[in-house]
Amino acid sequence: MTTAPTTTVREAVLDLCRRTGMTTVFGNPGSTELRMLRDWPADFRYVLALQESLAVAMAAGHALGTGRAGLVSLHSAGGVGHGLGAVFNAYRDRVPVVVVAGQQSRSLLPLHPFLGADEPAEFPRPYVKWSRQTARAEDVPAALAEAHRVAMTHPRGPVFLSVPEDDWDAPAAPVPPRAVHGAFTAAPDALAELAARLDDCARPALVVGPGVDDEGAVDAVVALAERTRAGVWISPMSGRSGFPETHPLFQGFLPPVRGQLADRLAGHDVVVALGAPLFTYHVSGDGPLLPDDCELFHLDCDPAQAAWLPVGTSVLTTLRAGVESLTSLLKPTTRPTPPPRPQVARAVPTDPPSAAYVLDALAELLPPERVLVEEAPSHREALHARVPVRRAGAFLTTGSGALGWGLPLAVGRALAGDGRVVCVVGDGSALYSVQALWTAVRHRAPVTFVLLDNGGYEAVKALGRRLGAESVPGTDITGIDFPALATSFGCPSTEIETPERLRPELLRALEPAGGGPVLVRVRVRRETGSAYPD
Template structure:
């Protein structure tokens, strides 16, 4: 005999699966879910729905398990969709529950009602449902959780009418789904034979390596075959130690430039990445003649649309272990290591390059770096190497407003201080995250680079012959004062000579002292987009 309500059954399932930190922005259609809110649960309020989703994503990446998000009906889901898009493209497991008006009112198109709620977040969720009956809500939610955690991981969506929460329902026990799978041994043997015979192999490391915690296996493969190692274009994760002598750099999201970087190699093996992520159109082919591509990834859809190469659908850790065991010790020489960039000069104004050189000297290698500064991303990559799995997080999709809340959620996952480098334009999409950081004493040091506008858009405009670009100037905002109004302590610096002490103060705070924001006025850059310093 049923003795539980939908709410009680859902709370029990959330507790059993470890989803006791709930991220959201509450509304009227979710109120019944909060009746008798359990004392062992933590509610993390985002002052805008995309902030709630971004914080949940950071928490999921830190805990390596799905995070629970509560959104408000159609309007709240609409506000959150940019962040949901990022989570989907970056394979972040989220269980998103949105309120819906009462079942008795839905036919009348009520205030705050969602028309076709299961269609609204598509195609940027792995699944989306509104249960047919209230009694089905716990089972549908449990299925959604398993779907979110199955490779390739990602967000799922469940719409729950507000009068369902007090209806009777059977509790659902969590169950285990083992999601690792290995490719056909013959396919891996054929790849091993090709790698043994080739002259100049390379690996392209994508976000899937970090997502599947396969950095050690990727490193072992690279060392066995003495391959040059590149990070895939606009990757949202780390996946290979950047101080390693085999590491060559970051591939640009332009077809001709990408093909030129990989032209010296006869066999390229891409791991957990779609490889051909472009931001700027040109007429170049994806690869130069003589470059053969093999592609290992857990997503059969991604394997299907790849324009060239041989795809092997597999999870990475078991496949890379088997592949490495099949390979003999090579007799080829390793590629030369990439040169270090020249030290940034001290000029009249703070340059991003100087900031990154000083940051590199002060940032412990075991700390996480979150980035959302599109204008300066190439310079950051060149000057602040990341060596640990999970040590770098950003958006691999491009919807701005991801960095600040992602950093807050990631810091709440383990309560260790991390650094978030953000541009002024990016920060304004989700500046409300500073309030959540202060309220929950999230140990984040925000380094905000203020170049007075959307400099990445200006650079892209110059590249395609559009200049000036209207609407790209946003100068005059006092981010330190704005942060302090949210309860986040802050400081500002404009003189390069005061930058070392300012960074020491911002980075030297303990893990229990909450957030801090350092507002830096930086010189703008007129560099060419996606042309790295090494040429």
């Protein structure tokens, strides 16, 4: 005889969330989530975002800061639609986010009700690892437990569960605790083959992708680089750093242009890509994928990524385990150390200041323990050249390109703890998600927002100039008072238009007297160059 459950779906889900560390919930509430949200437990924190894409990005930032899955509550079909741009970013950047979406009552679904999602499990695909609406209410807690395990198994990423609003009060059994240990190491013969090639080659290179930082393998990769005396590059458009950029073996950032990428790797006879989708291009280009006589090996935990790679030998492994095993197989080397990366000249002051001049000042004043979040597409190359990242987990951006990620990502990361976060954002990017300032104020998130205002979508203009289009409509943004906008959300702000005020104002903003968020708007000079010049 089967004993009837003594708990509800809601109670079983909340118990599961406690045991998995998902007690901070990011969301924007609606009618189909009310049964889940009523009598909100005191040991849970609900973080209100003023639009659903912000909730997803905040949950992602929190996940990156805590190392646990982020939990986000979205509102049925419309709210899920709003959040999908951020879900896309989380998927490409391998961020474990558990999305629980409201759905209309089961009794109404045959009638295509207001707010109902007709095919909820299909809606977020293909940019989730797992997606479901259960056939029975009592299966919701077990489905959420499975979703969490899938999100946290490498390659990590977002998952989606749609819950009809009347399911929350249905009886259900608690879900017993269960863990999945996801680390695995490549076959010994595959690593031995790669070790032999590295021992015999003349000039190896490592290409570090976001997977290195994601899997906590930075120190293991440093040891591999030092063992092989390999030059280290960061993969194109990477959403993380993955290698200390002040290390003498660091060579720079690979461009997202086919021929240019091959040119940067010229002279290397063996290239090892680590957690990197190496051939991430932003614009079309000609030329070879790799230099002649260059052999590629690719270590990653994602079988789909391994199968997609157009050239080279892929080795399936989680990175820390694989890289440590590989390093242990290598012989001592006498090959020369590659020359250090050339340093850019310091920018000169102008009125208004250039973005390069602002970033030089930021690099001078930024404490090394700070986490840096970037979403300033016009100035990303300048930031990489001038603001070195020194430690694991200290740089976050989007490797995917859906704008509006940076501000809420920084807020979520700040709410995870570990000190003040600095967010460098462009004016165009900021306007996708400026409501995140409101949430930052309400939760006293320690974030310094450095807003570089060049009056438009300058990255789009630069891409247009690359194609020979000197004038692109819809790329100017004028008449917005960002300090006043920040103040309206309750966020302290300051404005800088001349180079003389830059350093003292930045210093005050990096250590604000009252804690909490602060916005520094810097009017910067417009650039006139093209994107990725040949």
